[in-house]
Amino acid sequence: MTGHIRGSAGSTGVGPAAACSPSLHAFARAWADAVAGTSQVTRTAAELTDLLYDLAGTLYEALCAVPFSAAAGRHVGRALVDAQLATPEALSRSIATLTQLPLPDCPPALPGLPEQPDLAERLAALQGAVAAGCMTALRERTQDEQESVQRAALSARIEAARALRTSEARFRTMFDEAALGIAIADPNGFVVEANRALAQMLGRPVESLRGRDLTVLLGLDPRESSGELDAVFASAGFNTLSSMSSMSSGDALFGPSAGFPGRPGLAGLAGLAGTPGAPGIPVPGPSVPPGFPAAPAPGSPVPPAAPFPPGEAAFPPGGAGAPGAAAGAGAPGRTGHSRVDRRLVRPDGVSLWVQLTLSVIRDERGEPLYRIAMLEDVTERHELHSRLLHQATHDPLTGLPNRSLLYGRLEKMFSEPRPGDRFGLCYLDLDAFKVVNDAAGHDVGDALLCEVAHRLTQRLAGPDRLVARMGGDEFVVLVEHTSGPQDAVEVARQAQDALSDPIEVAGQLMSITAGVGVIERPVEKAGPAEAVRAADITLYWAKAQGKGRLAVFDEERNARQVARYRLAGSMPEALRHGQFFVHYQPIVEFSERRAVCAEALVRWRHPELGVLGPGHFIGLAEDSGLIVELGRWVLEEACRQAVAWAHAAPDGHTPLVSVNLAARQCQDDRLPGQVERILAETGLPPDRLQLELTESAVMDDHGKPLRVLWELSSMGVRLSIDDFGTGYSNLSYLRSLPVNGLKLDRSFVHGLGAAGLATDPVELRIVAALVQLGRALGLTVTAEGVETELQARRLEELGCDLGQGYLFGPPSAPGPTGPVQL
Structure with a gap:
């Protein structure tokens, strides 16, 4: 197994494991240190590290496999068993060490996969598969041992006629020295022989087990008869519990049965199968192997077994678990068997988990000859599974x-x-x-x-x-x-x-x-x-x-967020398919009441939602970073439109066009080059372009003017601070900024006499101060949000230069010769 893994993972040197070779070597050494001394097989540290490096590489490559499969974990588990590294202590250390397996950088999600794999969950699945592979291999090894016992018994039957004494000695040695607890009962279910392993499991002398009712010995109470219990006995060729006589509950040796949680039959072993005449199993006829009592004829009376002495049988009665696989029940010369996991509580209070296998051996006529019960102590395996299950959850x-x-x-x-x-x-x-x-x-x-x-x-x-x-x-x-x-x-x-x-x-x-x-x-x-x-x-x-x-x-709030998320996801496609367009709003000189500039305002013609204003998508564009590409497109459109207006004007005058810049655009060092390229391609003079920036956008992280502003100003492009007065204003730097104008936020203009409202004297004084500040700095002052004649008169009286708002015209499609005229 390990040789195959080494060949597949290490031969090409181009897989994920090869790319992470130093990390895997370090992990393999750590793994080798963890399991050192837990195996009876002697290996050098280098040999053990090489072995575990191959296994780690297999798991590492499985983490990014598409589709993912935990089968590699099972192969590694089997390899650990083959390498004699599957004792409970070694397996527990291996599972714990695997949590430190280096996680690869998986490639981006493939088509059809919604997201990249969760490597932590995959690693947990591989850990479980390693444990399952180990336990499966251990179970198969135990089954092989049992089958070996059966084959030995079948093989010895051929030699029974001429070598009965030799075969009896062989069976007696195997029976007495077997690690499995074994009880042999007559056709009526009374124990005729038990080995030392069974006596040790039950905490009683061998002699006290002979003559006992096998159902009492196993703690199976016919008063608790159920379809499952009857199926266990019937599949093994026993009489069903419901047909047995009642017994004393104090004689029960086993507690309630249970399979491993969520893993029925995980620790199951094959039952000991035999045929009439196997070594140590009497052959019908006058000859019975020495050391075994003669089996009573079917139907003959058998003296009842006395119960265990009062006070010694401290085991709670319980029922059997789900039956295991049955084979050949009732067939002449064959056996039937069934398996179940049960908890045993000995008189000294020690609790054990055992796997119980029930079998029946029949004669040539198909009649029961002997009944066999075998018990394997699976306590360590059960506890290991419980620990692994706890670690996984x-x-x-x-x-x-x-x-x-x-x-x-x-x-x-x-x-x-x-x-x-x-x-x-x-x-x-x-x-x-x-x-x-x-x-x-x-x-x-x-x-x-x-x-x-x-x-x-x-x-x-x-x-x-x-x-x-x-x-x-x-x-x-x-x-x-x-x-x-x-x-x-x-x-x-x-x-x-x-x-x-x-x-x-x-x-x-x-x-x-x-x-x-x-x-x-x-x-x-x-x-x-x-x-x-x-x-x-x-x-x-x-x-x-x-x-x-x-x-x-909140369902409604979540629905709005989902809608925003979907809207943001559709923006790149909308930009590629020309769903965005630009409207222009005139900026008017108060003294002459004529348009001197047009501000470019982007709109989105959504195929399902209709025309969307910037308030619906600019924030999404800024969050996603698409604002840079969208802003560049708006700038190109506005410059082309300004040049088209110049060509259509009788005097060839090129109007001033104003374009908003987002903070992320201002922080891009490539901005001056992009503006210069757009001006060159469209033919727009630099002094006919005005860029509007917010107060926060003109300062860097240290509160100083951005370098790109100076580059833009040196090209001749006009700069204006938008929404002035609503952000952080560093006046000491304001006077040194390369800006040409200020635009007062509409919130200040609203208090100067919006429709149906009187003038707010406080707002009036604030606007007057802001206008005077702009004039003192030699800047052109523009007020946005002008909706009434009263507001326009107030602003003109205060010395404001320009105005923008619905009083002068809404944002609209570009006219043939310029922005909307008054």
């Missing part, structure tokens, strides 16, 4: 259920909904946890997370609740059987209250708060992924409000 740091267990609980809840049942999810995220990690270190951060987990569990855990850690500083509380949103909100407030007291970590008192997103809805209207996604979105809303805030899911 719980967070290793806090011990809380992890994402996998939470989704499993949700899947169960959604698959079995009760009418009218509701549930809630509270998604928590600690505020400023990164600051704790960066300032105090990850050890302190981990200790803080453990204390948070403890407080949440102490305060919130209950039969209808589950507290889980999603990863990082995120926790989720599942609340089942709620009566309405108030139940989930109350749990969220309890979670916040649990964190209200300062937490002492490493001698430091820390105050921690958490934002919480809450959803509550009917079970039948949700699914696991949708519910967690909705809670996560709501958490984002809560975090946006500040620290320690709580938000409840």
Whole structure:
């Protein structure tokens, strides 16, 4: 097996494992150190590292395989068994070490795949597959041993006539020294022989087991008869429990049966199969092997077995689990068998898990000759599986259920909904946890997370609740059987209250708060992924409000956000397909009441939503970075239009065109070159272009004018500060900026006599101050949002140069000879 893995993963040297060879070598050495000394096979450190390097490479390549399959994990598990590295201690160390397997950089998602694979989930699946592969190989090895016993018995039967004494000695040695506990009973079910291994498992002398009813010995109470129990016995050729006489419950040796959780028959072994005349098994006739009592004839009376002495049988009665595979029940010369896992509690209180195999051996006529029960101690295997299951479903740091267990609980809840049942999810995220990690270190951060987990569990855990850690500083509380949103909100407030007291970590008192997103809805209207996604979105809303805030899911708000997300996703395609267009609004000189400039304003002709104004999509473009490409397109369109107006004008005069620039465009060092190229291609003179920038856009991160502004100004392009007075105004730098004008925000103009409103004297004084400031700096002052004649007169009286607003004309398609005229 390992040779095949080495050839497939290491021969070409071009796969993901080859690309990560140094990391895999380091991981293989760590793995070898972890399992060193756990195998009876002697290997050098280099040999063990080479072996594990091949296995690590197989798992590493499986992480990015498309489609993903955990089969590689099973192959690795089998390889560990073949290499004698599958003792419980070695397997446990291997599974723990695999959590450190280097994660590859997978290629981008392929067509048809919605997103890149979750490597952590794949690694967990591979860990489980490794464990499953080991256990499967171990089970097959045990089955091979049992089959070997059967073959030996069948082979010895041929030699029984001439070598009966030799075969009896061979069987007696095998029977007495077998690691499996074995009991042989007569056709009526009374034990005629038991080996030392069985006596040790039961904690009793061999002599005390002979003559006992096999059903009593196994703790199978006919009063608890069921179809499953009858099937176990019937498949092995036994009488069904319902036909047996009752027994004393104090004689039971076994507790309730159970298969491994979620893995029926995982530890199952093949039953010991035999045929009449096998070594140590009497052949019908006068000759019976020495050391075995003669089997009573079918139907002959058998003296009842006395119960165990009072006070010694301290084992609770229980039923059998699901039957295993049956084979050949009732066929002459063949056996039937069935298997079940059961818990055994000995008189000394020690609890064991065993696998019970029931078989029957028949004579040539098909009549039961002997009944056999075999027990294998699978306690270590059961405990290993329990540990692995816990590791796969719980967070290793806090011990809380992890994402996998939470989704499993949700899947169960959604698959079995009760009418009218509701549930809630509270998604928590600690505020400023990164600051704790960066300032105090990850050890302190981990200790803080453990204390948070403890407080949440102490305060919130209950039969209808589950507290889980999603990863990082995120926790989720599942609340089942709620009566309405108030139940989930109350749990969220309890979670916040649990964190209200300062937490002492490493001698430091820390105050921690958490934002919480809450959803509550009917079970039948949700699914696991949708519910967690909705809670996560709501958490984002809560975090946006500040620290320690709580938000409840709102369907309408979510629908609006989904619509915005879809709108943002369609913008690149819209730009490529020419769905954007430009309208122009005139900027008028107050003294002459004539248009001297036109501002370019972009619009989107959406195929489904109609014409959208900039308020619907400019913010999305800025968030996505598309504003740079969109702004460049608007600039090109505006320059071409200005040149077209110049060609159509009788006097050939080129009007001034004004274009807005976003902050991200101003921070792009390529902007001056792009403007210069556009001016050259369109033929627009630089002094006929005005670029409008906000106050925040003209300063860099240190509060100084951006270098690109000076380059644009040196080209002759006019610069104007848009929405002046609404942002951060650094007046000491304002006088040194290479700008030509200021544009007062419409909020100031509104107070100068909007329709139906009187003039606000405070606003009047503010506007007067701003106008005087602009004039003092030698800048052209433009007021936007002018809608009434009263506002226009006030602004002209205050010395404002230009005005823009619906009084002079709305944004509209370009006219043939210029912007809209008065």
